[in-house]
Amino acid sequence: MQSLRKTFLSFRIGSSLSVIMQKNITTKLCGLSLSSPLVLASGIMGLSASSLKRIADAGAGAVTSKSFSSEERKGHPCPAVLPFEHGYLNAVGLSNPGIEDMIFEVTEFKKRSAVPLIASIFGKSPEEFGSVTEKTAQAKPNLIEVNVSCPNVASEFGKPFVVDLRELEAVTKTVKRFSGEIPVSVKLSLQCPSITEAAKCCEQSGANAITAINTVGPGMLIDVNTHRPILSNLSGGMSGPAIFPLTVKAVYDIYESVKLPIIATGGVTSTEDALQLIMAGATAVGIGSGIHIRGINIFSQINCELAKFIQSLGIKNLEELRGSAHG
Ligand SMILES: Cc1cc2nc3c(=O)[nH]c(=O)nc-3n(C[C@H](O)[C@H](O)[C@H](O)COP(=O)(O)O)c2cc1C
Numbered sequence: 001m002q003s004l005r006k007t008f009l010s011f012r013i014g015s016s017l018s019v020i021m022q023k024n025i026t027t028k029l030c031g032l033s034l035s036s037p038l039v040l041a042s043g044i045m046g047l048s049a050s051s052l053k054r055i056a057d058a059g060a061g062a063v064t065s066k067s068f069s070s071e072e073r074k075g076h077p078c079p080a081v082l083p084f085e086h087g088y089l090n091a092v093g094l095s096n097p098g099i100e101d102m103i104f105e106v107t108e109f110k111k112r113s114a115v116p117l118i119a120s121i122f123g124k125s126p127e128e129f130g131s132v133t134e135k136t137a138q139a140k141p142n143l144i145e146v147n148v149s150c151p152n153v154a155s156e157f158g159k160p161f162v163v164d165l166r167e168l169e170a171v172t173k174t175v176k177r178f179s180g181e182i183p184v185s186v187k188l189s190l191q192c193p194s195i196t197e198a199a200k201c202c203e204q205s206g207a208n209a210i211t212a213i214n215t216v217g218p219g220m221l222i223d224v225n226t227h228r229p230i231l232s233n234l235s236g237g238m239s240g241p242a243i244f245p246l247t248v249k250a251v252y253d254i255y256e257s258v259k260l261p262i263i264a265t266g267g268v269t270s271t272e273d274a275l276q277l278i279m280a281g282a283t284a285v286g287i288g289s290g291i292h293i294r295g296i297n298i299f300s301q302i303n304c305e306l307a308k309f310i311q312s313l314g315i316k317n318l319e320e321l322r323g324s325a326h327g
Contacts, residue, residue, distance in 0.1 A: 022307045024317045027061060029261055029284050030183035030208045032116045032142050034061030036303045037278065037318060041265045041288030042067050042120040042145060042187070043092065045296075049108035055291075056115035059299035061284065064118040065106060067147040070132050072098035077232045082221060087240020087267070088289050089219055091233035094122060094150055099132055103139045116142035118185070122150065124157055126170040133178040144182050145263075146175050146207075149189035149214040150237075162192045165201045172205035185209035185263055188250075190216055195250050196257040203258040211263040211286065212250045216243045240289035243267045248280050255281025255323055269293050271305035278318055279325040 027037040039062045045051040046066040055063050075095025082089045096102060102119075109117055119141035123129040129146065136144060148161035148171055161167040168186070175184050186202040188195055190213055199210050215237025223230050244267030251264040264277035265286025274285045290298050310317065 022303055024310045025303060025306050027284060027318060029062070029116075029263070030143060030185070032062070032183075034116060034284065035059075036061035036299070037282070037284045037306075038274065038299050038302060039118070039263055039265075039284045039286045040064050040291075041286035042118075042147065043090075044288040044291055046120070047096070047105070049105045049112060052105070052109045052117065053113050055296060055299070056109075056113045058296040059303050060115065060287075062116040062118055062142070063109075064145055064286070065102060065120050065141075066096050067094055067120040067122045067145075067150070068096040068099055068102040068132070069094065069122050069124075070099050070128055070135075072096065072101075079231055080233070080236075082230055082236070083292075084221060084242075086242035087238055088292070089217075089221055089231060089236040089238055090215065091218075091231050091236030093233065094147075099135055103135065106136075106139045106141055110140070118143045118145050120145040120147055120187070121175075122147040123171075126167070126174045129171050130174040130178050133175045137178060137180050137182055141182060143209070144175065144179050144184050145211055146171060146184060146186045147214070149187055149191060160189070160191055162188055162198055165197065168192075168198055168201050169205045172202050172207050176206040183208035185211045187211040187214055188254075189214035190246060190250060196253050199254045199258045199260070203260050207260060209261045209263060209283075210254055210258065211265060212254055213243070213247050213266045215239045216246055216266075239266065240293065241267050241269055244269075244273060248276055251277055251282050252280040252325065255326065269298070271302045271309065274302055274306060275309065275321065276325075278321050279323070281323040281326070283322065 027034040040055045042064040052063045075093035121132045186207045217238045218235035220235045247266030261283035263284045264282030269290040
């Protein structure tokens, strides 16, 4: 009995200590209070309220839905996601059940969890971005992420909007017009001529944050037995550890170019990766492929290690590290 009581007491003390310790990783993003800087990236476990809640319960500071559009999209046939030694190649093709179903899932999630939800949207034209934003805003997500940078639908949509600054401006301004009080983050990629010019364009057009980066490429892998590209779409966007140094550089450059908070996404699989991105200037850190590599415990493990790291430096919070890699 005595020893049971002891175990219980030490568990209580231990868990309250870890709660106190993890207060040092709370993060402000566009006026939202996040318990952790770690954010679920769009496209991974983001199709249903239940899977979003699993990630929220696993320790994410915010979760992002799969990108959705006004109509259902089937996307590309399998194989659409391909693991390779240093990451993944994917050409899912923005498959999603359409806005009505996704708004149902967003609303369900918000009933079941207090963790901030980011709704990721896309459209074929600035007008469609506007109408999707207007409907999405009624479900009151905490932030709207604008996917202008999917590399896998060029055959249908033409070049992604991020490539052309006039298109990027039109989409950003349209989304801002319909988003009301909900902050907007524009998701950029390295496919454009200059990611810093794209970030500046978003800032001037009223965006509240930048998410960087989307998948990189397109890339291709060939089956040496069949002599054919493996993905049904032939090529796809690269994610995971292979792209991490590109993310660091993009975030470093964007931080020097605009004043907007950055949700740094691309290749994160460890605490050190998250710290590097925060030192480059990130406010929040997105994790996508890292979940496939390390499982959903990646969130709680990195949270715990971040909190310990801050404590070991004797500093108050992550804010003191933000942008520290800049001279
Ligand atoms: C299978 C898969 C599906 C994705 N779907 C989307 C999507 O719907 N919308 C989007 O903005 N990004 C999407 N992405 C890109 C990720 O959100 C992220 O920007 C990219 O994978 C880099 O991060 P990571 O290395 O942590 O995965 C997808 C990525 C993968 C691997």
